[in-house]
């Protein structure tokens with residue numbers, strides 16, 4: 071049998087399957103999706119089997135055999151391999167990069183060299199060993215095989231002798247792939263099976279074995295298996311005492327597999343389905359009947375904050391599970407709070423596996439195995455949970471679908487929303503995109519088709535062919551292709567609660583009136599009222615595009631990263647300046663390096679400064695601050711939110727992470743310190759992001775009995791996005807913004823591909839950039855499209871090369887080209903061909919090239 075293997079060497083030259091022989095001993099074990107170790111270019115590398123065939127065109131005698139099989143059952147299934155192939159084509163990345171992103175990091179094996187004694191393998195060599203080396207003895211004592219690296223560490227001066235033994239054939243060298251982390255095994259003590267016999271043995275133990283008696287007595291009383299380590303602690307004994315008992319056969323000592331459960335020992339309050347409101351019921355009806363029909367429909371659930379979307383998710387999942395199908399719920403990393411996890415665990419208990427980046431590699435691996443071994447039916451997680459290894463998916467939910475964190479910023483640069491639609495199609499599963507502020511892409515695509523409920527009555531009056539009339543690009547991601555998503559609206563909050571009143575405060579007026587504080591009089595007043603009433607407030611510091619940088623007030627000097635040409639960020643705790651692109655750190659200056667003035671200050675409002683000011687204004691105020699600095703520690707997120715939920719604080723102050731998903735009954739005030747910081751970023755989505763953030767954070771107020779109030783401080787009170795957020799007017803925002811996008815020709819009216827070129831040498835970068843742009847123009851001309859040709863609705867523009875917004879990073883200069891196109895155009899094909907054309911014979915381009923299809927962050 072011949073196996074087609076994708077080797078884990080991500081480069082353009084190796085991005086194709088290589089043929090290997092399946093050795094007889096692995097016949098039947100190696101399957102499609104198996105992870106194997108194969109010889110490649112003189113080493114052993116990890117690879118995935120993506121195909122098996124009885125024949126090959128290649129000369130079979132020249133094929134090398136697979137050297138090892140790494141898992142007894144394949145970690146990837148054929149549907150995931152197909153999905154990876156699609157991802158590598160759509161997002162221009164190596165297939166191995168896509169495959170690797172689907173399995174837990176713990177399964178990324180590393181090649182390890184072992185040496186074995188030839189004599190142990192029955193080879194006649196003993197007469198060739200003239201000296202009895204220490205290291206030889208060490209190998210013998212360790213069963214005849216040890217890691218070469220261990221030998222190097224223990225016997226650093228013996229390199230010559232060891233090398234000699236290898237070349238003489240006394241030691242056999244073998245390379246093997248080892249996982250960084252495997253199943254965790256715990257040495258466990260089992261109580262005696264025959265209680266009576268053990269009792270008798272207990273009497274019979276000599277008195278000098280008092281310690282053993284004690285342990286045996288403990289085990290008899292305990293009656294259950296217990297981890298050795300715990301037994302030693304609890305019975306205040308030693309492991310040698312326990313082993314002595316095991317040697318006598320009185321107890322059994324055995325390794326058992328241990329699952330790291332990140333939520334072990336936590337109890338979740340069991341919840342049951344609530345009776346749905348009429349709005350929820352209508353939406354639930356649509357989703358559940360689509361699940362029953364098993365056709366891969368996409369729904370856009372547009373429900374205002376507090377409309378009860380989560381309850382709809384829960385009941386739809388319930389329905390899906392009843393039909394023996396599994397469900398995936400994607401939540402933005404930042405919103406994957408304990409509160410969210412609790413709601414799913416509370417309803418589905420142990421059937422829920424949770425996957426997020428704050429888990430250790432081991433925990434993630436165990437949660438992943440829980441899914442694969444069918445012990446879990448629901449996966450709740452961040453972006454990559456879309457690859458959860460379920461067999462029969464019935465429902466995929468993407469909560470807060472507008473979040474840009476669904477796009478992965480490193481290769482593979484996939485968008486989880488588009489991958490979800492694709493995966494759902496494979497499984498005949500339904501996709502629900504939920505948000506109070508849908509992305510313009512999804513919303514525009516959905517409004518082409520009207521609401522699902524309208525459509526049901528109108529009976530397919532609007533043929534999908536009419537869709538292009540709106541001018542929204544057909545192929546903008548999977549959401550835009552195929553059948554457009556159907557809109558499911560939930561315009562009201564549960565229980566008829568009103569959306570909170572939103573007040574805008576013009577900070578320019580405040581300044582004119584002599585208020586130089588970061589709190590307006592209105593916000594100050596409102597906070598005072600909350601303190602008096604014992605209610606809680608959430609304060610948002612919009613930090614996007616806003617950093618605490620250092621500037622000299624005398625000469626205007628700012629501290630820049632020496633490698634990246636970007637301002638360094640000031641960190642109060644360590645008093646260090648740090649670059650958040652490359653990690654460069656230096657001590658903050660107390661004197662300006664340029665003019666020696668002492669007036670060198672930290673600019674920008676950090677959460678710490680807001681906290682200080684709050685304490686000044688309201689002595690004794692209890693503030694919980696949540697930002698990157700206070701939430702890096704594991705479990706800190708959880709700790710802060712629990713404290714806030716227990717009303718141990720008056721104010722929850724934080725960055726974006728306080729804006730989403732939180733549901734606290736005593737929060738009656740939401741304040742936004744400065745709405746504008748994200749408004750003026752050089753990014754065409756700046757207004758959209760600002761609107762979304764303001765709407766989301768406003769939605770945290772007044773979600774229960776107590777009515778809520780929102781105060782937004784701004785320097786741009788007349789900006790359309792801010793006014794729309796004030797009035798909870800999604801429709802107004804969308805129609806204004808879509809018009810703007812159409813005029814400017816931005817998504818969703820076109821698609822973008824961002825190509826970033828980087829190199830240390832500026833001249834080479836410049837010429838390569840020009841060459842690439844020329845090849846691109848050539849490719850466009852050859853395929854018969856011109857940028858001016860708009861007759862068939864198709865166009866393509868090649869912008870650049872220009873310096874990137876961050877012109878240098880990690881000592882490499884950066885230039886970019888942008889492809890802007892619309893209609894049925896194979897832009898990635900044109901791009902790939904252009905890259906090939908400027909590459910050398912081996913397919914290696916002269917400078918670094920990174921491709922971002924449908925980029926979310928233009929910066």
Ligand SMILES: Nc1ncnc2c1ncn2[C@@H]1O[C@H](COP(=O)(O)OP(=O)(O)OP(=O)(O)O)[C@@H](O)[C@H]1O
Nearest residue numbers: 344345346347375376377378379380381564731769
């Ligand atoms: N049918 C129902 N009957 C009573 N209460 C409900 C019902 N559905 C939801 N709720 C409650 O209403 C509140 C808001 O619901 P939920 O958090 O699901 O809203 P959401 O739409 O997900 O909000 P957001 O987008 O703002 O996070 C919650 O406290 C929830 O328990």
Ligand SMILES: [Zn+2]
Nearest residue numbers: 631634649652
């Ligand atoms: Zn840097």
Ligand SMILES: [Zn+2]
Nearest residue numbers: 622625662665
């Ligand atoms: Zn200066």
